[in-house]
Amino acid sequence: MGKTYDVYNRELSLLQFNRRVLEEASNPDNPLLERGKFLSICSSNLDEFFMVRVGSLVQSLLEGKNSKDPAGMTARQQLEKIYPAVRSLVSRQYDLLRHEYLPALAQAGIHLLEPRALNGEQKKWLSNFFNEQVQPLLTPRAIDHRSPFPLLAAKCLHLSLLLPPGNGRSGPTRMALIPLPTSLPRVTMLPMGQGKARGILLEDVVALFASRLFGGVKPLAILPFRITRNTDFVYNDSDADALILEMRKNLKKRKWGQVVRLEVPIGADGRLLARLRQYLDVSAEAVFSVPGPLNLDFFMKQLSSLPGFDEFRFAPFSPRLDERFGAEGSIFSAIRSGDILLNHPYDSFDPVVRFVCEAADDPNVMAIKQTLYRVSGKSPIVAALSRAAQHGKQVTVLIEVRARFDEENNINWCLALEKAGCHVFYGVAKLKTHSQITLVVRREPSGLRRYVHLATGNYNDVTAKLYTDMGLFTCDDAIGRDAGAFFNMVTGYDETAPMEKLVAAPAHLRKTIKSLIKQETRIAEEGRPARIIAKMNSLVDPKIIQQLYRAADAGVEIDLIVRGICCLKTGGRDNLRVRSIVGRFLEHTRAFVFGNDGEAKVFLSSADWMPRNLDKRVELMFPVEKSELKDRVIASLLDELKDNRKAWEMKKSGKYRRVAREIPALNSQEARIQRPAELIRVEGENGLFT
Numbered sequence: 001m002g003k004t005y006d007v008y009n010r011e012l013s014l015l016q017f018n019r020r021v022l023e024e025a026s027n028p029d030n031p032l033l034e035r036g037k038f039l040s041i042c043s044s045n046l047d048e049f050f051m052v053r054v055g056s057l058v059q060s061l062l063e064g065k066n067s068k069d070p071a072g073m074t075a076r077q078q079l080e081k082i083y084p085a086v087r088s089l090v091s092r093q094y095d096l097l098r099h100e101y102l103p104a105l106a107q108a109g110i111h112l113l114e115p116r117a118l119n120g121e122q123k124k125w126l127s128n129f130f131n132e133q134v135q136p137l138l139t140p141r142a143i144d145h146r147s148p149f150p151l152l153a154a155k156c157l158h159l160s161l162l163l164p165p166g167n168g169r170s171g172p173t174r175m176a177l178i179p180l181p182t183s184l185p186r187v188t189m190l191p192m193g194q195g196k197a198r199g200i201l202l203e204d205v206v207a208l209f210a211s212r213l214f215g216g217v218k219p220l221a222i223l224p225f226r227i228t229r230n231t232d233f234v235y236n237d238s239d240a241d242a243l244i245l246e247m248r249k250n251l252k253k254r255k256w257g258q259v260v261r262l263e264v265p266i267g268a269d270g271r272l273l274a275r276l277r278q279y280l281d282v283s284a285e286a287v288f289s290v291p292g293p294l295n296l297d298f299f300m301k302q303l304s305s306l307p308g309f310d311e312f313r314f315a316p317f318s319p320r321l322d323e324r325f326g327a328e329g330s331i332f333s334a335i336r337s338g339d340i341l342l343n344h345p346y347d348s349f350d351p352v353v354r355f356v357c358e359a360a361d362d363p364n365v366m367a368i369k370q371t372l373y374r375v376s377g378k379s380p381i382v383a384a385l386s387r388a389a390q391h392g393k394q395v396t397v398l399i400e401v402r403a404r405f406d407e408e409n410n411i412n413w414c415l416a417l418e419k420a421g422c423h424v425f426y427g428v429a430k431l432k433t434h435s436q437i438t439l440v441v442r443r444e445p446s447g448l449r450r451y452v453h454l455a456t457g458n459y460n461d462v463t464a465k466l467y468t469d470m471g472l473f474t475c476d477d478a479i480g481r482d483a484g485a486f487f488n489m490v491t492g493y494d495e496t497a498p499m500e501k502l503v504a505a506p507a508h509l510r511k512t513i514k515s516l517i518k519q520e521t522r523i524a525e526e527g528r529p530a531r532i533i534a535k536m537n538s539l540v541d542p543k544i545i546q547q548l549y550r551a552a553d554a555g556v557e558i559d560l561i562v563r564g565i566c567c568l569k570t571g572g573r574d575n576l577r578v579r580s581i582v583g584r585f586l587e588h589t590r591a592f593v594f595g596n597d598g599e600a601k602v603f604l605s606s607a608d609w610m611p612r613n614l615d616k617r618v619e620l621m622f623p624v625e626k627s628e629l630k631d632r633v634i635a636s637l638l639d640e641l642k643d644n645r646k647a648w649e650m651k652k653s654g655k656y657r658r659v660a661r662e663i664p665a666l667n668s669q670e671a672r673i674q675r676p677a678e679l680i681r682v683e684g685e686n687g688l689f690t
Helices: 010-026 032-062 075-107 120-137 202-208 210-214 240-254 270-280 331-336 350-361 380-390 407-420 477-490 509-525 542-554 611-615 627-642 668-674
Strands: 110-113 141-143 157-163 174-179 187-190 197-201 221-229 259-265 287-290 340-344 365-372 394-399 423-425 437-444 447-455 467-474 503-505 531-536 557-562 576-581 591-594 601-605 617-624 647-650 656-658
Touching: 010 032, 010 075, 010 656, 032 075, 032 221, 032 259, 075 110, 075 287, 120 187, 120 202, 120 210, 157 202, 157 210, 157 270, 174 210, 187 202, 197 202, 202 210, 202 221, 221 270, 259 270, 331 350, 331 467, 340 350, 340 627, 350 365, 350 380, 350 437, 350 447, 350 467, 365 380, 365 477, 380 394, 380 407, 394 407, 394 477, 407 423, 437 477, 447 477, 477 617, 503 509, 503 611, 509 531, 509 542, 509 591, 509 611, 509 617, 531 627, 542 557, 542 576, 557 627, 576 627, 591 627, 601 627, 611 617, 617 627, 627 668
Parallel strands: 110 197, 259 287, 365 394, 394 423, 531 557, 557 576
Antiparallel strands: 141 174, 157 174, 157 221, 187 197, 221 259, 340 467, 365 437, 437 447, 447 467, 503 617, 531 591, 576 647, 591 601, 601 617, 647 656
């Protein structure tokens, strides 16, 4: 087995990533309203962290599990590290909000008002607004022996109120709850002139006029609060016929999962807080007191799009469209002219949508087969698949109904596609299908031809504008045959179908990656330059990490571009480097380059290097073979290795530091907006690419 090395805990690494996201809220390179988005993203990331990661650890404690993670920590030990790390992160988040961001907004003419700062005219306007727009939507609820504490929705804002004894008598104080309506904007914008904006939080509006809900009785105390529930559940997916029912049953369970976090403002009334903790069964360590508004998602959802403040947003850009996708001629003739590589969002996602739409309407197309993991709420791709089936084409769609937080959306699409006449599969038993592939079979004069699209990201026309991903169009015969074999495999026809160029998990992907790393290790041991550049969202798999350690010790030059979780530690090795890019777009591409003794092998994949991707999911890795396309992939990675505006580097301690700002400046994302990636490949002293 050889020497083994320590790895970093994945949950703490994930919190480090969220810290990097948060720091973009203070990055002067970002326009003001864009900076607020990172405050919101930090909040939403923490929501998911508690719902899934903390929820899973708390559940392990309740079940008495004492197993250790690859970093050697039990669930209790992880939670003991997580809670103070989250408090430190939240403290930094609200320091940025109060001392940097809100003052900067005010200077730009955007004011978030506190109730004590309102003047008489503003209070009068808000009074009318409350009476006409807010009060009809509110339903106060008494909490007493006749009205027990209700089941509260997670991630929604509530007000808890302490009221004096009823009918003017002495006796115990009363408690009431008011759920804030989600149909209203979180920030109520007051009437203002051009170039100015003033708003007040909805919870402050309700608190101002709460006495009107209780016959004029003024509450003794008002406490806004918000809960997060455990949404991690186990399902039985061995019976495909019962899977939809199983998923729907578990989706309902999420609504009453255990409360794993209670958020309240700092200085909360002790009487109300004590009652909330009792009713919600929340431990002291799960209470988070914050010096500001709860849940900062309104900066993303509302304030970032305020009209009249375009100068404080990123300049819009038009994605490039390859000239081969001109209006004249079919998309199939464009693909026949040669493989086409797309790098979203810099390259338009429209050709991907057009590929499925043209296939649906082309009388020469005989069959369409596609996997779907996450799609938009009004997906033009799903609409095209339905239309294709109605035109009498063979349409096979595998929709992964277990895609976390998209289960209900995907179930609804399954039913709609089935009604349209598509052959719908809900997933592979005991494995999530995360691969991104479309196969179109078309009748042509020379016979049937297969056209294939493969991608690193989802078939989602909305997130394609926000995430960086790469995709490949090809009609390569071998890849076409592999695509057919792949769909036979996932629909249960042939689980052992051999493939020539595509590499699928769980059967072969781990073995292939291991072989590629071993080859570079062997080249280095023989004294020749060896190089690995690997970009992914997360690097967690202990076995792959151990192989990378051994490769680095053998002399392989390794650059890892890992956006989020990275459990590998560089350990001070100069030839083992880890960096993370956090910028305007969410880095989502998985790209792997192996030096291969001067003849680089380049792959794109739907899979991160995590145990779940390599062992528990159906994933695909595909080669980029055309030299000019390989060069484009390598060039994009080299840009990111030179980025000195949005890059963070892992230090020997495992902590990250922002890369030193140098001249000339290079923001790899903005550079790709301005120009296509280009590459000059030469032999270098320390590697194969420069």
